[in-house]
C-alpha cells in the first residue's frame with residue numbers, strides 16, 4: 529500500500545520497503561520503549577508519542593513505516609525546526625572522547641581495509657573525531673557532514689582537512705577515488721539508501737572496502753535495544769540486511785561482528801569489499817515472521833534478562849575488567865594485593 533500525502537507537510541507517508549521495493553503487506557513491530565527523540569522531531573509526527581516500525585513481509589527488513597515524507601523533512605530542516613546538538617566547549621576533552629570512542633572502530637576498519645595506509649572518506653563525519661584518528665595514522669582523509677556547524681568544528685577546531693558540509697547523494701563527487709569508506713552510525717539515518725550507495729560506488733576504488741557500524745536490534749545485550757526504533761532513525765540493519773543492500777551495488781562481505789565494541793551495546797560492525805559485480809540480493813532475505821517474533825517477543829525477554837548486567841555498560845565493563853584483573857593480582861600475591869586494595873579502588877572510582 530503506497531500513499532503519498534502532499535496536502536499536509538507534517539504528515540507521514542507509507543513507503544515501499546527501502547531495501548527490496550516491496551509494496552505489499554508489512555508486519556508491524558511493537559515499540560515499548562520511550563522515544564527519546566520524538567520531542568525533537570515532534571512537528572513531523574503530529575503529536576504521536578512513538579514512531580511506527582515494520583518488518584517487510586518479503587525481505588524482513590526492519591524500518592520506519594509510515595515515515596516523514598521527504599518534502600516534510602526538507603521543510604523541517606530549512607525552517608529552523610531542527611536543533612542540532614551543542615558543540616563541545618572543551619576542545620581537549622573532545623579529543624580525549626574521540627580517542628576513547630573511535631579508536632577501536634578505526635583500528636578495526638584499518639585492519640580490515642586490506643591496506644596499512646591509504647585514503648578514507650567518512651560519511652557523516654560529525655565533529656571529525658574518527659578522521660582525526662585516521663590522519664594520526666597517516667591516512668589521507670575526506671569527510672562529508674550534513675550539519676554545517678559540526679563540519680566547521682571538524683575543519684577549524686580539530687584541523688581535520690577536507691571535511692565538507694553536505695550530503696553523500698547523487699551530486700556527490702571526489703576528485704580521486706578512495707581506498708576506504710568509513711561510516712559510523714549513519715546508515716540508520718539515510719532516507720535514500722540507493723542515492724548513498726550510488727555515490728559510494730562512484731568514489732570507491734575497485735577492491736576498496738566499506739566499514740559500517742550501525743545500532744541493531746539483533747543479538748542485543750541491552751534494555752535500549754528497542755529504543756533504536758525511534759523517530760531519529762529510518763532503518764535498523766542486521767548483517768543480512770546490510771548484505772542485501774550492498775550486494776545490489778557489487779559489494780561482498782569481508783567480515784562482521786556484533787561483539788566488536790566493549791564500550792557500547794547493540795552495535796553491528798561490518799566490512800565489505802567493492803567488486804563492482806552485483807550479486808543476488810534475495811539470498812540475504814530474512815524470514816519476516818521470525819523477525820517479528822524476535823523483535824516482539826525474544827528481544828524484550830533478552831533485554832529484561834540482560835538489564836541488570838548491561839545498563840550503564842561502559843562503567844560495568846570497566847568494573848568487570850577491573851575485577852578480573854584484581855582476581856589475577858590476588859592470586860599472585862594476596863597480602864600485597866590487600867594492602868594495595870584501597871589505592872586500586874580509589875583509582876577505579878576516579879575513572
Ligand SMILES: [Zn+2]
Pocket residue numbers: 545546547548549550584585586587588589
Ligand atoms: Zn523488503
